[in-house]
Amino acid sequence: PSQARINSARQRQDSLTKPPGSLGQLESLAIALCGQLDTEKPAVDRVQITVFAADHGVCDEQISAFPQSVTGQMIANFAAGGAAISVLSAALGAELDVVNLGSIGPLAEMPGVINHRIAAGTANLAREPAMSEAQLVAALAAGDQAAQRAADRGAQLFIGGEMGIGNTTTAAALACALLGAAPTDLTGPGTGLSKQQVTHKTAVVERALARHGDNQDPFAVLASLGGFEIAGLAGAFLGCASRGIPVLVDGFIASVAALVACRQQPALRPWLHFAHRSCEPGHSRVLDALEANPLLDLSMRLGEGSGAAVAVPLLRLACALHNGMASFAEAGVSEGS
Amino acid sequence: PSQARINSARQRQDSLTKPPGSLGQLESLAIALCGQLDTEKPAVDRVQITVFAADHGVCDEQISAFPQSVTGQMIANFAAGGAAISVLSAALGAELDVVNLGSIGPLAEMPGVINHRIAAGTANLAREPAMSEAQLVAALAAGDQAAQRAADRGAQLFIGGEMGIGNTTTAAALACALLGAAPTDLTGPGTGLSKQQVTHKTAVVERALARHGDNQDPFAVLASLGGFEIAGLAGAFLGCASRGIPVLVDGFIASVAALVACRQQPALRPWLHFAHRSCEPGHSRVLDALEANPLLDLSMRLGEGSGAAVAVPLLRLACALHNGMASFAEAGVSEGS
Numbered sequence: 001p002s003q004a005r006i007n008s009a010r011q012r013q014d015s016l017t018k019p020p021g022s023l024g025q026l027e028s029l030a031i032a033l034c035g036q037l038d039t040e041k042p043a044v045d046r047v048q049i050t051v052f053a054a055d056h057g058v059c060d061e062q063i064s065a066f067p068q069s070v071t072g073q074m075i076a077n078f079a080a081g082g083a084a085i086s087v088l089s090a091a092l093g094a095e096l097d098v099v100n101l102g103s104i105g106p107l108a109e110m111p112g113v114i115n116h117r118i119a120a121g122t123a124n125l126a127r128e129p130a131m132s133e134a135q136l137v138a139a140l141a142a143g144d145q146a147a148q149r150a151a152d153r154g155a156q157l158f159i160g161g162e163m164g165i166g167n168t169t170t171a172a173a174l175a176c177a178l179l180g181a182a183p184t185d186l187t188g189p190g191t192g193l194s195k196q197q198v199t200h201k202t203a204v205v206e207r208a209l210a211r212h213g214d215n216q217d218p219f220a221v222l223a224s225l226g227g228f229e230i231a232g233l234a235g236a237f238l239g240c241a242s243r244g245i246p247v248l249v250d251g252f253i254a255s256v257a258a259l260v261a262c263r264q265q266p267a268l269r270p271w272l273h274f275a276h277r278s279c280e281p282g283h284s285r286v287l288d289a290l291e292a293n294p295l296l297d298l299s300m301r302l303g304e305g306s307g308a309a310v311a312v313p314l315l316r317l318a319c320a321l322h323n324g325m326a327s328f329a330e331a332g333v334s335e336g337s
Numbered sequence: 338p339s340q341a342r343i344n345s346a347r348q349r350q351d352s353l354t355k356p357p358g359s360l361g362q363l364e365s366l367a368i369a370l371c372g373q374l375d376t377e378k379p380a381v382d383r384v385q386i387t388v389f390a391a392d393h394g395v396c397d398e399q400i401s402a403f404p405q406s407v408t409g410q411m412i413a414n415f416a417a418g419g420a421a422i423s424v425l426s427a428a429l430g431a432e433l434d435v436v437n438l439g440s441i442g443p444l445a446e447m448p449g450v451i452n453h454r455i456a457a458g459t460a461n462l463a464r465e466p467a468m469s470e471a472q473l474v475a476a477l478a479a480g481d482q483a484a485q486r487a488a489d490r491g492a493q494l495f496i497g498g499e500m501g502i503g504n505t506t507t508a509a510a511l512a513c514a515l516l517g518a519a520p521t522d523l524t525g526p527g528t529g530l531s532k533q534q535v536t537h538k539t540a541v542v543e544r545a546l547a548r549h550g551d552n553q554d555p556f557a558v559l560a561s562l563g564g565f566e567i568a569g570l571a572g573a574f575l576g577c578a579s580r581g582i583p584v585l586v587d588g589f590i591a592s593v594a595a596l597v598a599c600r601q602q603p604a605l606r607p608w609l610h611f612a613h614r615s616c617e618p619g620h621s622r623v624l625d626a627l628e629a630n631p632l633l634d635l636s637m638r639l640g641e642g643s644g645a646a647v648a649v650p651l652l653r654l655a656c657a658l659h660n661g662m663a664s665f666a667e668a669g670v671s672e673g674s
Binding site for chain 1: 353354355356357358359360361362363402403404406407410411413414417418419420421424425427428528529616632633634635636637638639643646647650651653654657658661662663667668669670671672673
C-alpha cells in the first residue's frame with residue numbers, strides 16, 4: 001500500500017465536518033483503502049467473490065454433522081443461486097466464481113463453477129498427510145488464477161469463500177500447528193456438533209498433530225494438514241496482494257488460510273481487512289495472532305464468504321463518506337477547541 | 338408486531354440451506370422485520386431518516402468542545418449535502434428530513450429543513466427546568482409529525498438522528514435520572530473533551546440531578562432535563578410504533594430518547610432495532626437497560642443518525658437472504674444429523 005496516499009487520506013479525514021475520529025473504524029477503513037488502491041477517492045464497486053470447495057478425508061473420522069455429499073450439493077446450490085453467498089453476491093452486484101478443487105465425486109458442468117478438481121478430496125489428516133506437494137502446488141496455483149481473474153475484471157476487492165464438509169477440523173489442526181495452541185482451545189462445534197462430538201473431534205485433531213510433528217513451515221503444515229480449499233484461499237490472498245487487490249477475509253476457515261499465507265509472506269498482512277468474528281471458538285485466537293479487529297460480530301458461522309459479503313457495504317459507505325463529505329472550510333462550520 | 342408472521346419466518350429460516358442459526362443476528366433481524374412489517378417477504382427499500390436539531394442552554398456551563406453556533410452551521414451542512422448523514426442518506430437512497438426544534442438563532446429557509454423552532458434553545462438544565470410542559474408537548478408533536486410523514490411516504494424503516502451542541506450532557510442527565518445511575522458512570526467526552534473537562538461536565542450533571550430531585554416520571558424527567566431534539570426523537574419513535582413502522586435506533590442520544598419513550602410506553606420496545614454501540618461510555622449502560630444488543634461496534638460517536646444509517650445494509654441483506662435463499666428441499670441438499 002502507498003504510504004503517501006495513507007498520509008493524505010488521514011489529513012482529509014481530519015478536515016471533514018465531524019469531531020476527529022468520530023467515524024471510528026470507517027475512517028481507518030477508508031484510509032487503508034486509499035493506500036491499497038493507490039487513489040485519493042477509493043471505491044469498492046467491483047467486488048470479486050470466489051468460493052473454493054473441496055472434500056476432506058478426515059470425514060472418515062465422523063467429525064461433521066453433515067454427510068460429505070453436501071459439498072457437491074452445495075456447489076450446485078451456489079451455481080443455481082440458492083445459497084447464502086449466491087444471494088449476497090447478487091444483492092451486492094459482485095462477481096461470483098466457484099472453484100471445485102476436490103469434491104469426492106465428479107460433478108456435472110455448471111455455469112459459474114470452474115472445475116479444478118485435484119483429487120477426490122484430501123487424504124485423512126489424522127492418519128497421513130492430507131495432500132502431496134504436487135497437490136499443494138496445484139491448489140495454490142488455482143488460488144493464484146482466481147486472483148488473476150479478479151485483476152482481469154478490475155476488481156477493487158477480493159473475497160475468498162469456502163465450502164467443504166469437515167473443514168473446521170482441518171482449520172483447527174492447521175491453526176494449532178502454526179500457533180502452537182492446544183486442540184481443546186481451537187476445536188469447536190462447526191456446523192453444529194454436540195459437546196460430546198466436539199470432544200471426539202478434538203481427539204481427532206490431537207491425533208493429526210501427533211502424526212504431523214513440530215514442523216512449523218507454513219506450506220509444509222498446509223500440505224500435511226491440508227484442505228485443498230484452504231490452500232486455494234492462501235494462494236488467492238497472496239496473488240491478490242501481489243496484484244494490488246485488497247482482500248476482505250471471511251470467518252474461521254478463511255482466517256486460517258490468511259494465517260498460513262501471512263506466515264509464508266508477512267508482506268501480505270497490510271492487504272487484508274477482516275470482516276467478522278465467527279462464533280467458532282478458534283476464530284478469536286487466530287484473529288489475535290493476525291492482530292485483526294474485525295468489522296462485524298453478528299454470531300455468524302456459515303462460511304462460503306458470507307460474513308465478508310455482509311461487510312462489503314461498510315467498506316462502500318466508508319468510501320462514500322471519505323469522498324463525499326464537506327470539510328469544515330467548505331461547509332463554513334466552526335472547528336472544535 | 339405479528340406473532341404469526343414471526344413464527345412462520347422462524348420456520349422458513351430453519352428450512353434454508355445453511356446450518357440452523359448460522360446466519361446469527363441476520364436471522365433474528367429478518368424474523369423481527371417479518372413481524373413488524375406484517376409480511377412473509379420483508380424489505381427495507383424505503384428508509385426515512387429524520388434529524389432533529391436544537392440547542393442546549395447548558396452550554397453556558399462550558400461543557401462542549403464546539404461552540405453553540407455549530408448546531409445551526411451543521412443544519413446548513415445537512416441541507417447542502419456535506420454532512421455524514423447527508424452522504425449516507427444519498428448512498429442508501431433514503432429520504433432525509435431535518436427538523437429545527439430550537440437553534441439559538443433563527444435560520445434562513447433551506448430545502449429539506451423543516452422550521453419547527455420552539456425556542457432559542459432549552460434553558461440551562463443545571464439551573465432550571467430545560468423546558469416548559471407546553472414546549473415538551475410541541476417537541477413530542479414535531480416528532481409525531483415526522484412519523485406521519487414517514488408513514489405517508491410508505492417508509493419501511495425509520496431512523497432518528499440528532500444534532501445539538503451540548504446534548505451528551507443532556508442525555509447523561511436524562512439517563513442518570515431514569516436509571517438511578519451515578520453521573521460518573523454516564524458522563525463521557527462527547528465530541529472530544531479532555532479528562533479534566535469530563536470531570537467538570539460530570540459536576541454539571543450532578544448539579545442538574547440535585548435540582549431535578551427524584552421524580553422518575555419519564556415525561557417529567559424529559560421536560561426537566563430536556564433536549565428539544567431528544568423529545569422530538571421520543572415522539573417520533575412512539576409515532577412510528579403506533580403506525581407500524583420499525584425503528585433503527587442510533588447511538589447514545591437516540592438510545593436515551595428510546596429509553597424515555599419505552600419507560601413511557603413499554604409496548605414501543607418490540608418496534609426497535611439497535612444499530613451500534615457508541616464509544617460514549619454511557620451508551621452501554623443505556624443499552625443494557627433496554628436489553629439491546631446492537632448490530633455494530635465500530636467505535637463511532639458522531640450522532641446525526643450516522644451509526645443507524647451505516648447499519649441499514651445489514652437489514653437489507655438480512656431481508657435478501659430470508660427472501661432469496663433456497664430451502665434444503667428446493668436445492669436437493671441433505672440436512673444435518
